[in-house]
Amino acid sequence: MSLDKSVKSQSPWQIGFERLKKNRLAMIGFTLLCIVVTISVFAPLLTSYDRDAIDTLNSYQKPSAEHWLGTDELGRDTFTRLLYGGRISLSVGLVSTSIAVLIGVILGTTGGYHGGHIDNIIMRIVDIFMCFPFFLIAIVVAAILGPSIWNVMIISGILGWTGIARIVRAEVLSLKEREFIEAARALGLNSRDIIIKHIIPNIMAPIIVYATLGIARGILSEAGLSFLGLGVKPPTPSWGNMLAAAQSMRSLRLHWWLWIPPGCLVFFMILSINFLGDGLRDALDPKLKQ
């Protein structure tokens, strides 16, 4: 009896994360992600420059001890702007994914669990949303509502929920036939209880994986929209509009420090999030790997 208590029991989650720790690529991605998140969050402590401080006398400075990654056309410190830009890019990724996951999970579970007409209607809405070309709609909405960080988040969230709704619905369809769902009904739980207590915890793994990959997509679409001038409004920096600012031939040829660092950051961020997402998928759903 006393022996039993000392033995620590592992939940399926803990087992999954143990498995994740053994995946080297995923851990590299996770470390990189942590580093970027940390330096973005603590940006004011890492740089002495103000984000938007203009210093026209020192425009287009090469990287030096004073300006680690040089300055742009208005003499603003590129390194500082990169750190602050990380905040914007990451939060756009995070918020837009949260919106997408929220809508997707609610509609996916409702459709999958109740079936019939409700399911039909929801899935047709998904089909309709999937027909929208993302950038076209994003550009139109941004043009109507005006470019702002919030609009980017909302557009990207509202257009991105369809994939997760389909995944969730498919999972729910197979899950609801399992005996433990019937057992829950026999205990007297209603559909809301069953969805919240049994269905959602059991489909958390694909949701987490999809959300992780969705953050990468959110960052990418923010960069794309900002590059087109329809995303985050200057002077607020984001990786996307820093790239956009450096798109002149002159900058591309002479001022490499203006576009290589944000480009690399976007690239490495997406890569590491994707590695982490793949690792999570393998770790949380071992059946897939076989």
Added chain:
Amino acid sequence: MSEYLIRARGIKKHFPIHDGVFCRTVGYVKAVDGVSIDIKKGEIFGLVGESGCGKSTTGRTLINLIEPTSGSVTFEDKVIYDVENKIKVSAKEMQALRRDIQMIFQDPYASLDPRMTVGEIVAEGIVKHKMAKKKEAIEKSMALLELCGLRGSNVNKYPHEFSGGQRQRIGIARALALNPKFIVADEPIAALDVSIQSQVLILMQELKEKLGLTYLFISHDLGIVKYFCDRIGVMYLGNIVEQGTSEQLFSNPQHPYTKSLLSAVPKTHPREVRERIILKGDVPSPASHFTGCKFYSRCPNAIEKCNQEIPELREIEKDHLVSCHCVKLGGKI
């Protein structure tokens, strides 16, 4: 109050078959096709039959886990549903009734939520019905686990840490958590190995005596049903073809299907001489239309009448009911 705990009259469950581009209903699988069961308080009623004859569906329809197509069920003088008279308890009343009616499931690997601890699983119903707070409920579930022969300290473990037999005990503990009066046990021992089967059966027997339970015991194992159940119903293609006490059914089977089923029970002694009745043909599809006895195509002593008239379940002696044209009163063919 009557001596019967639950009474079912002509319950049917027909599953529609959809086909074609527009998913039109082209027919019905008659999984349960008019079953009437009366179960007395404190009794173990066995339901036997081959795979796919509708035993499990009967159990589930009986306790309103699946929507019935027709028929009526009365539990303790309270009508749960009566499709013909359009009576149905509200969802809220049904939830309250679930306290008294519980179910033990067939597959102990599928019937426990893998993301919940054993304590949460057993306590779930207690918390839902507000019989206790979460903390007390977990304590109660420890006691229940002990009652079912598991250590109470297992409450913080997850189902994947247990073997099949242990999981089935958890399933039993969950069913007992609400102090039910009636338990539908859907092949509770079919997925277990033989040494554990007897343990679980003994446990169920003990609990029945200790807590005054009533069981509907669904099984395909005649040997177990013989000793475990008080009364037995034999099902064939959605109907009960013979019903009687365990004694009556095993010493004096009347329906040709029951006879062939019993002849398939393995001999317990090598020198035992017994005639083995092997049925010809296959079980007809439950979706097909029958004009007479469903057993007609396979029956060794079928007569013309069997294909034209559906036999009724008639009482040939006290408590012994048979649905066959060829069986006369008093049990003579």
